[in-house]
Amino acid sequence: MLQDMLYSILAGFVVAIALIFTGKIFKSKWSVALTLLPLSLFVYFLSYIPTIQSGATVFQSISWIPSFGVNLSFQLDGLSLLFSLMITGIGTLVFAYTSAYLKKHVYLDRFYAYLSLFMAAMLGLVLSDNLISLFVFWELTSISSFYLIGFNNTSEASRKSALTALGITGIGGLFLLAGALLLGYITNSYSIVEMLQHKELLQQHEFYLVAVVFIFGAAFTKSAQFPFHFWLPGAMKAPTPVSTYLHSATMVKAGVYLLLRFSPTLGSTELWNTTLIIVGAATMLYSAFHLIFRTDLKGILAYSTIAALGILVFLIGLGTQAAITAALVFIVVHALYKASLFLITGIIDHETGTRDITQLAGLRKVLMPVAVAGFIAALISGGVPPSIGFVGKDLIYEATLHMPNNAVLLTAIAIVTNILLFYAGFVVGVKPFMGKLPTTFENLHMPSSLMWVPPLLMVTAGLVFGMFPNLIETAFVANAVSSLVIDNEAFHLKLWHGFNTVLGLSALTLGLGVIVYVVLKPKHKLENFIEKLEVASPKSILFFLTNGFEDFSKSWTNFFQNGYLRHYIATIVGFLVIALAFIIFSNFDLKLDFSSFSELTAYEIAIVLMMIGAVVFTVFTNSRLAAVASMGVVGFAFCLLFLFYSAPDLAMTQFSVDTLTVILFVLVLYKLPKYLHLSKNVLRLEHGILSLTFGGLISILVLKVLQEDQNSEITNFYAENSYLLAKGKNVVNVILVDFRGVDTLVEISVLIVAALGVFGLLKLRLKTRDKK
Incomplete structure (x- = not known):
């Protein structure tokens, strides 16, 4: 069947999901039965040996995201067959070994689920011909290995080792994604086989160096090359089946596989060969000498x-x-x-x-x-x-x-x-x-x-x-x-x-x-000696930089996140003021034709004065309820403007929102302390100046928009097609619900999530020790 290789990969995912519901069965003596999964896959790949020996390569492709050129494309040649047999063959023995090594473990079913997930991800990685799908499986190996390394989750050392491994290999995953996108851009294809046909184009391209660096970054982090090697010894905190499967036969060789796979395409250049020789030799000698100090x-x-x-x-x-x-x-x-x-x-x-x-x-x-x-x-x-x-x-x-x-x-x-x-x-x-x-x-x-x-x-x-x-x-x-x-x-x-x-x-x-x-x-003396030099190791240097960055982040966060909402809003508005001022005044050319403006009417002046009075009252009042009520007056004044300009639907919407807002504010303020401690006058003056500046810039921006030539192409499109395509006469509603329905759906989803969060906080009942 066309999807045979896809099914062989999905088998591991299916078993991992099935163990969620049937895990209790496999916590007993039946756990050894799970060995049938890798064993059957091992036999399946063995059956391809005659085909591969004949010189053929098996290709299978399933459309996934064709608009982006991303398919679930698989190829089985000599290299991928070698790795597939190694993954499933050793996997069979590890699965059988685990049933006895972790016998009666409370999380045995969970361990097998992680192991199955990892095996499936590795198979997908070595069989993928599409670089994007290869990246997806690459990341799945990192995620599943994170759970396997940190399986003993009650141990702080295990959790730290898992996070370190995920961090290092995760950085490599970002390198791989960047390299995949760059190679796809150069060759106009994400197929590894097709890239081989563009070898000269790749190696002569101006971005060849960048592409090679990205591939090296992915391979060196995954395959623990110096100076990214230190996550592997730390990962030994994992149970022995994990060390056997991931760190000797499969995951750590993913980077090696990547280098082998791209050698015909990116290799045979001085940059490629010299870099690999130097990095490989440094890793060989460094690690080989290090092992003599271990006990x-x-x-x-x-x-x-x-x-x-x-x-x-x-x-x-x-x-x-x-x-x-x-x-x-x-x-x-x-x-x-x-x-x-x-x-x-x-x-x-x-x-x-x-x-x-x-x-x-x-x-x-x-x-x-x-x-x-x-x-x-x-x-x-x-x-x-x-x-x-x-x-x-x-x-x-x-x-x-x-x-x-x-x-x-x-x-x-x-x-x-x-x-x-x-x-x-x-x-x-x-x-x-x-x-x-x-x-x-x-x-x-x-x-x-x-x-x-x-x-x-x-x-x-x-x-x-x-x-x-x-x-x-x-x-x-x-x-x-x-x-x-x-x-x-x-x-x-x-x-x-x-x-x-x-x-x-x-x-x-x-x-x-x-x-x-x-x-x-x-001898332990040798081990103690090498530990004294640990301060100069790549691991210590990286952790020093990481801790320094963390300390800087805390200081930076504590400076801005001081707990005052007014401070957060002032920071945001201040940034917008700077950005708007730069945009407006970098090319300032404001010429107003006052003759084109309509004359002010009495009701417009009255409404504006009403709004100004409400705003001033809000700023200087000592009563929370009075401030909320006056803000409601501002909102209702906008409703009147919408009515005067023949927009009753907007007026009703504004009226509903303002009314609901005032009610909610009153309900919230009812639970707050009785007396309001106002901020210092100097701070209020600063905020006042900031607000006036922001309002002034917005006014200038609106005036600049008014003087620009209006392009009615989009307006005409919506006016002509709203009823024909969406069967709606209200153009605004049609735009929100039909033409930009996805945007509206996302906005509604955000509001729902926020509402659920607020509801959860309202219902939160902390114990005394948690409150402290």
Whole structure:
């Protein structure tokens, strides 16, 4: 069917909504049944492998907002298939793991709803061909991840981490929207596929630099690149399934996906490649060195994840076919071993109650299957043969060694990063299970198989793909490369390439990795040392600026928002006076033809004098009720003017409004204190001058309007079409109800909302402690 891909995306949203009504059912042992959602989607996308292998790309489009060129357009090629299988495959294992990890949690149904919403949003993101719809799904991933990171909402740290993640990725979303609109403006299309056909136009356009900056801003914030990386370690406050799914396999790779997707369109320029190489290399080294100071298992995994994301951005920056191939393989490698290590960390935390690596040892004696999974995951992480990690590491060195410039430097950066990633993998996957078991852990028992089977399945896949790399090559890597690299050459993934320089570098990495692991022991002293330098970190600098801006905002707000309504009105009117004066006197040319004015009549003079007298009485009276009554006189005087100028409908409307206003004011004033404390005379004088100035400017503006040539085109249109099109003889009513009906509806809605707010305040009954 045409909408197959749309249905696969909507499935997650439907399940999330359905859990609102059926959540109680899935808080029990039936929660594992929700695993069928990602599993069925995984099988669905597997069925497309033969189609994609044949070189075809599946396109599906559903009209959404055609007037703006926005459609729900989807494309399934090698790249989107790779990410879709990763999202649904790891999602299946995470869903199953969650049913045991959060068993009997009071909000388990809510967690699954958030998880389903996130999975659907990620699928929509990687499948979208329309940039606007991609932006919508991009924002949905940020919103759903906000709820997942802050799932433990009773914890202040969790709430703060969720807000930080939402703030950083939300800024990236604004960058993406700006970039999408700019690219659409340049190419006159929001289709990513069509943009590829305008590659030369984009790269030669004067706004190319701005467009690239916007795309970089979106990608770097989402994929935690330096200096926007700090939200990811903070997000480790989330439950382990969240860390596994979002921060190892899916959400953090959304930025990488965006860079990969736009590489054929915006890439192959010095700006694109150099920026990505520098940012990726800085992120790799910074995060890799940071992880050696951590003692919390999730903290180590968080910084190693940032380093891995840096490697991916670094490889995309290299831009060659070898580098793109290495990036695609490393995406699979990282997803398999990092998701496994996160799940293993969750098991350790679940059973022992701690993630402090300095307190963990000997757990193999009570958690043997988990220890096996951890050991294999460490091998994949370190790039030890015959795992797929070894293939991925060789491809990275292959890409850096064949760069025409700075090959030695680029290779050295990759080696240092891989050595430290080797260390991180073995610290998390091996160290907790080696040595003597502490007496406090002797009575531990194996958790549910739903918790330790998923990591075993992933590391087993890592071994199988390592021994038979042609499986992932033919399934999606080759097709993904062909969708990203124009004029790509045929290649084959192999475990063994013979004795060569790349093999020597791999051996060097493994040897130095073992030395670092043996010599360098995680210590709290190291962690305390790095915390002392936190004051100069990007996170501290950003929070300092944020707090400073908040303090400035409070001072600014307290200055203007002092609680006096007269002050607010004076500020607004003062601004209008300045704006009107600038507009009027910047091009002042007032020439009045008094002969065109009609003569004043006695009733006009009488009404004006009545209004002036009522206004003066209102200003100087000490009685609230008298002031309200005199203001009513002003309104009724306007009613008389409308009557004299043959506008009885306006007069009746004015009469009704003024009467109702006076009644309401009287009812409100009845509840106020008896005596009125007037403002100081100086302040009243200032307000009087401001009012007279404003009135004078309005009078000058009206006179300038009168001297302008009148264009009756609009008047004639309404006069001629009011009855023909709207069947109404009252032109004013027809304009309000038919021609500008939406404006009127919005105005009525605003009044209704305001009335509801006032009604709510009137009915508010605060407790004594709340009043204080």
